[in-house]
Amino acid sequence: xxxxxxxxxxxxxxxxxxxxxxxxxxxxxxxxxxxxxxxxxxxxxxxxxxxxxxxxxxxxxxxxxxxxxxxxxxxxxxxxxxxxxxxxxxxxxxxxxxxxxxxxxxxxxxxxxxxxxxxxxxxxxxxxxxxxxxxxxxxxxxxxxxxxxxxxxxxxxxxxxxxxxxxxxxxxxxxxxxxxxxxxxxxxxxxxxxxxxxxxxxxxxxxxxxxxxxxxxxxxxxxxxxxxxxxxxxxxxxxxxxxxxxxxxxxxxxxxxxxxxxxxxxxxxxxxxxxxxxxxxxxxxxxxxxxxxxxxxxxxxxxxxxxxxxxxxxxxxxxxxxxxxxxxxxxxxxxxxxxxxxxxxxxxxxxxxxxxxxxxxxxxxxxxxxxxxxxxxxxxxxxxxxxxxxxxxxxxxxxxxxxxxxxxxxxx
Numbered sequence: 001x002x003x004x005x006x007x008x009x010x011x012x013x014x015x016x017x018x019x020x021x022x023x024x025x026x027x028x029x030x031x032x033x034x035x036x037x038x039x040x041x042x043x044x045x046x047x048x049x050x051x052x053x054x055x056x057x058x059x060x061x062x063x064x065x066x067x068x069x070x071x072x073x074x075x076x077x078x079x080x081x082x083x084x085x086x087x088x089x090x091x092x093x094x095x096x097x098x099x100x101x102x103x104x105x106x107x108x109x110x111x112x113x114x115x116x117x118x119x120x121x122x123x124x125x126x127x128x129x130x131x132x133x134x135x136x137x138x139x140x141x142x143x144x145x146x147x148x149x150x151x152x153x154x155x156x157x158x159x160x161x162x163x164x165x166x167x168x169x170x171x172x173x174x175x176x177x178x179x180x181x182x183x184x185x186x187x188x189x190x191x192x193x194x195x196x197x198x199x200x201x202x203x204x205x206x207x208x209x210x211x212x213x214x215x216x217x218x219x220x221x222x223x224x225x226x227x228x229x230x231x232x233x234x235x236x237x238x239x240x241x242x243x244x245x246x247x248x249x250x251x252x253x254x255x256x257x258x259x260x261x262x263x264x265x266x267x268x269x270x271x272x273x274x275x276x277x278x279x280x281x282x283x284x285x286x287x288x289x290x291x292x293x294x295x296x297x298x299x300x301x302x303x304x305x306x307x308x309x310x311x312x313x314x315x316x317x318x319x320x321x322x323x324x325x326x327x328x329x330x331x332x333x334x335x336x337x338x339x340x341x342x343x344x345x346x347x348x349x350x351x352x353x354x355x356x357x358x359x360x361x362x363x364x365x366x367x368x369x370x371x372x373x374x375x376x377x378x379x380x381x382x383x384x385x386x387x388x389x390x391x392x393x394x395x396x397x398x399x400x401x402x403x404x405x406x407x408x409x410x411x412x
Contacts, residue, residue: 001029001151001152002153003027003152004154005017005026005153005155006028006131006151006157007028007029007030007157007159008156008157008160009030009032009166009285010125010127011159011283012106012109012110012113012283012297012300013303013304014157014160014282015110015116015117016064016113017159017282019113019116019123020058020305022123023061024311026122026311028122029123029124029151030125030126031129031130031143032125032127032129033129034127034128040114041111042107042114044105044259044260046185046186046187047105048103048105048185048211048213049297050076050101050103050211051101051297051298053101055297056102058302058304059301062116063116067112068104068112071214072104072105073104073214074212075098075099075102075103076099076101076102076211077098077100077197078195078196079197080198081200082199082200082201100198103211103212106297126145131143131145132144132145132146134170139322140278141153141155141156143156154320154321154322155311156279157307158279159282161283161288162174162285162288164281164284166285167281167285170276172272172276172281173273174271175269175271178265179268181225182224182225182229183222184220184221184222184223184229184233184261185261185262186220186257186259187218187219187257187258187259188218188220188241188256189258190217190255190256191252191253193216194216196212197212199248201247205224205228209221217258218252222244229263233261233263237257240257241255244257268288268342268345268346269287270287270288270339271285271287273331274327275324275328275330279327280327280330281303282300282304283299286303286338287342289341290345290346302334306330306334310326313329314326
């Protein structure tokens with residue numbers, strides 16, 4: 001069997017890449033180790049995603065955005081970052097966009113991405129299957145599947161999570177930052193309205209974020225040490241509600257957890273390269289963000305768009321779309337777009353998980369100073385809003401073109 005692309009992973013990144021490829025005239029095979037039933041009917045997993053304007057644009061281009069029920073979409077009009085329960089704060093808002101972001105449940109994104117991919121004739125889905133061998137030459141890649149089938153393509157793409165087995169199999173290393181924390185996510189109803197304001201509280205030994213949902217409901221994100229999370233989850237719902245209410249300083253009044261609580265370990269991942277011979281990494285397989293920004297899937301969609309733009313440019317000029325120079329262009333652009341926010345987030349999280357007295361003083365000063373400095377806030381908003389209209393978008397420095405990116409002649 002011959003395709004243009006073979007994608008490992010039928011998560012939202014893999015599915016949306018395949019859909020975008022199909023809409024541009026390419027044939028794609030998706031290999032997924034889970035059953036089709038698990039992918040076709042994703043269950044609510046506690047994760048609500050803050051989508052930028054650029055992400056909305058990409059999802060609209062794919063026809064996915066219009067599939068969302070408007071009653072399930074909320075907006076973030078403003079964000080407030082607090083240093084502790086009643087200390088300094090920084091407010092962020094956009095002067096050139098109607099809101100900062102749109103909040104959509106992760107399982108709805110997965111559902112509509114699957115529905116779209118399943119409806120497209122040039123996408124073949126291989127469920128309950130795995131890639132067991134990869135053979136690469138100058139002009140193609142050949143993969144062997146657990147089922148015994150063999151597939152040839154111009155390009156092999158990893159979209160199989162931040163802990164990508166395919167990326168590791170092909171020898172592409174990644175920098176992993178284990179924050180030593182666990183995240184709990186759940187939905188909570190509150191007495192007082194959120195006014196579409198996202199709140200992030202960095203306390204001593206914990207962070208607590210609320211993303212505004214539809215009505216007097218927010219998505220709560222709590223991060224602490226694993227043993228502290230275990231203690232928190234062992235509490236009754238009434239005690240859990242009281243704990244959250246206390247950490248918020250009663251700003252939202254009575255709090256009430258809705259449904260199940262979900263726990264996830266916190267590990268940030270940044271691939272040291274986004275490409276190798278006949279291979280590219282997208283989504284979390286390229287950049288796995290800390291959830292403090294709720295920004296991860298935005299980078300996933302951006303990787304899909306950036307890679308496809310490089311491929312289409314190569315096709316236009318009659319260049320092999322799986323060649324090293326084409327993939328290096330993707331690598332360079334996506335690194336420029338993601339590394340600043342990734343490093344900034346890692347630095348902030350590092351500061352706010354350091355419980356020394358010096359760190360407490362530093363982080364309080366950081367928020368109070370940053371709140372008064374318009375250039376810093378504007379730079380942060382450029383990265384978080386990402387609507388393509390920021391006056392700062394063309395003033396960010398590009399990363400240098402490293403020597404190994406200038407010329408490539410991969411043969412294996």
